Amino acid sequence: MCSRSSSPLFFLPAITAPYRARYNKNVLRIEKCEPHRTEFFKWRCFSNKRVHDHDDSHDHHHNHHHHHGGHDSDPRHTFSGRKIDPPTVSPNMTVPDLIKFYGSTGYNARRLAEAAEILQDMIDTGSTVCLTLAGAMTPIGMGKAISEMIEAGFIDWIVATGANVYHDLHFAYGLPVKQGHFDVDDDVLYARQIVRIYDVYIKEMETLQAQDLLVQKDIAERSEEIPKNASTADIAYALGKAAKENAKHPDKSFLVKAYEHKVPVYMPAIGDSSIGLNMLPLLLEGKGVFPNTILDVAESAAILWKSKKSGGLELGGGVPKNFFQQTGPALYQILKIKEGGQDYLIQITDARPDTGGLSGATLQEGKSWGKIKTSHRGNVIVYGDSSVYFPLLCSYALSVCKPRKQKEIYAKKDKWVQEMKKIYFANNNKRS
Template identity: 35%
Template sequence: MNTETPINDTRKAELLSKQVEHIDIKSFDARPIVDAMKKMSFTSRDLGRATDIYNQMLSDPDCSVILVIAGSTSAGGCMDLYADLVKHNMVDAIVATGATIVDMDFFEALGHKHYQALEIPDDDTLRSLYIDRIYDTYIDEEKLQETDHTIGDIANSLEARPYSSREFIKEMGKWLQTHGKKDNSLVKLAYEHDVPIFCPAFVDSSAGFGLVKHQVDRMKEGKPYMVLDAIADFRELTNLKIKAGTTGLLMIGGGVPKNFTQDTVVCAEILGHDDVEVHKYAVQITVADVRDGACSSSTLQEAASWGKVSTALEQMVFAEATSVLPLLASDAYHRGHWKTRAKRAFGKMFD
């Protein structure tokens, strides 16, 4: 960090004065409004059907649920929502961006916060104050750099060998049990409940800076260093898919986490498992467009042509996720199918 120009601490404190408060899906019952929306049209009806499909995933005794997260919904107020899905056995594995896991959840687990932007001054002004902006949300860059160094410290404590992202994130959860300052951390709860977290592009996050520093420091010392094995990520998640059998996807956003998770079906076939099931259930909440041929990694209908997803029980919801995901999650929580679900504890299959 460049400290030649002193930071205006008064101005910085003024801008970082209103914390983002994460929504609590247990504090309200969304079932009546979701039931009413099912009788409407457009996005309301899409959300109603998506919620039905998610409830079917939870009520199907054979279905394992994979939560797929891209984008900044954790910073925007859904962090405790995701934690509750783990805590209440409503997801069995997670595939996410590194930013979701490190820059947002792990960041807050260290005691730091995200802030609502009460105003959005010139971004050069924000830079001079070491404030990072996610649309209308602020992060203290100085605290984020502390997070980078913490990731480096964890890497320094480990044996110098290859790790999958799942394996390294497990070490992060273990570290939080002793050093964390937030009980309701997704990383910590996933470790405690044996819910594996995969980040197929892990270094595309604050973790990358800490891990690069770890390697450079070790190189200077002439010592071996740890590395992340992206192929192991794909192999491990594919093995999880093979073991799980019937699977359902709850996808927030798209991109790498979405495509990575869907590709496990194809990878399993390449490994000789011709009987592997396509993902039986799938819900995607996204604002991405289909007209550029992408939709942040294809529509669910398009994915069916690749042999990844069934078209019978899938639903696209074109909406900004923080506006509809709390309704879906609260509805599922209060319908209570999670209360009788068998716990998969997939994390143990890698021990």
Template identity: 35%
Template sequence: MRIHTFTNTPTMPVEVTERSLSELTDAMQYTGFQGRKLAESVKAWENMFKEEGVTIFMGLSGAMVPAGMRNIITYLIENRLIDCLVSTGANIFHDCHEALGLRHYVGSHIADDCELLGHGIDRIYDVFAYEEEFRNTDHFVANFTRKHDGKTYSSREFIRLLGKEISEKGNRNSIIVSAYKHNVPIFIPALSDSSIGIGLTIARRNGYNINIDQIKDVDEITQMVEASEKTGVVYVGGGVPKNFIQQTEVVASIMGHDVAGHEYAIQYTTDAPHWGGLSGCTFDEAVSWGKISREAKKVQVFVDATIALPIVAHALNEKTKDHKRKAPCFEWNRDGIELCFKTS
């Protein structure tokens, strides 16, 4: 048989047998299409986790919390598989909602939406929730604002305070509570575009106001990149969280720092690159902007994240549970940012 450099590694059919999820994803590395890409993403994330000096950023978009991915993100935080979370405001609002003892419900995508409206039920594809309960959470945020009237915070500072507030109410099963307890910063660069923004608006109408300084957000997250030896990114979907993390490399470069772009890059998305949108654009395209390193380990998986995340998280749990990582910890003070490492 003729052997060529292009054909050194044959594909291998996946055998049906008793095995762990990480053993399955290992086997999938020798298949094709998005199955192989999913397996490659597990390997890249494992390598990123085990390499010393790498700060791991996650961008979270899409309705992941209502769709049941909340505890997976909490697991990633608590086990320091990520060091910073950049999220839509909606995901963090829904996390607060559940942390306060309220729920989302299994529904149907073919429900009669006019009938749902009559019953005060909101629909997120095939997930239901009560509008009145959402409004109760809006008012919880508004009432929380009263304690900090007149203050200016970055979204990171504000969400940390909100996580502390919820932790004191006894509910620890939460993304923002876990982030607060494990000192993992959460940024929400489009905070006003969410029900958290609605809560802040209610407070403002009632005479209480917090100023969320989103430019401070840009500065703070860029300081994290500037202080890090290497950086890696994991994107669930795209949108604002993706670009907010991507642009840190550009900002750091403009500020005179010698940065080469993020050195690991993983994305789970259902968007395609040929529409020109950021959510589907390739990491190769990002290289042209200096946002991703030329030598970066890049894996994009075109898949529904609600399929990918449970598989990937369980495989990573098996692959990393015995590894003691020195996770980066960031502290902001009057003189800027300080970086230290603590074993996770």
């Protein structure tokens, strides 16, 4: 058992390279020494337990607790919060007024106000902003809101399901999507060739089959324009370009807007979508170019690597959420060239954290994986429906933030990957 004497006894495994042990002021420090970092493991003798997996200087918040006794000095555990004074609803309220109203209340209304504040900070600090799209946002027309955010320079890159890209194109080509009903007999709808997404109806022949032919045609005919080693962003870029040139209503598609402003759109689970399904005939016929999804991993990591500050607005969870967040571990754990992860994270979700799924995992939990820089600030989860909250956040940002110049990441991503590759090999040579 560890004591407070000058020569405590520790029951620890043998310390071998690349570790070294130091003892000072009742603290045993085991340092892991690598070219790209020094990692500290510490045990306080009087408590005989591990305190933190990093140096004291890195985290004043936790030190505050350990040096001053529990939670006594943490304002979260005192009756010192802002007084709740019932706010007033007025007939002339703007969206910023409504967000301010929410900020003076509680529950998820207050979380939404926090999300708006974080989004504003992301934009105003020049951070590289990623939008992640899970679920089915585009079939209900949310693509136009995304387009407005791209136009203002508030979205720099996108990670989406292939479904959100596929259904977005319906509006560009004028293919019918209509409001339906959620309480129906789906056997009847199937017989009538009507596909249902909750309370949205899409016609099998007039919309889906027509869209399928367009996707297949555009990818096949533009195979010479698509790089031979293509990421899914290259596929999305080609589809956006085709819609820009050929669609009746290109202004109704966020994919077209992304093409115009060189905003890369990644579909890391492209095989699990109608975009991937429509590449199946091309594969069998030996036509077209097929994406390298590991190149998606490299390009997304390079985006974080080149960003002074970075953050994301996550609509739902799933593959888009994790693909965006794993850029931190890709750089730090795998390539060992940059530590930190994201500076800001906002998620809108209805998923629970207690089932172990990534969709419901708290953003703070991501700190333990190196996905965010700190779990203490700059992140918030708003529990609810993205279709309700996302337009409010867009309207708020467009109201209070000045437009930014687009970063045009699509035009730079290949160069960034090559630069990252050089750093990776240079670091490897030093370690070897």
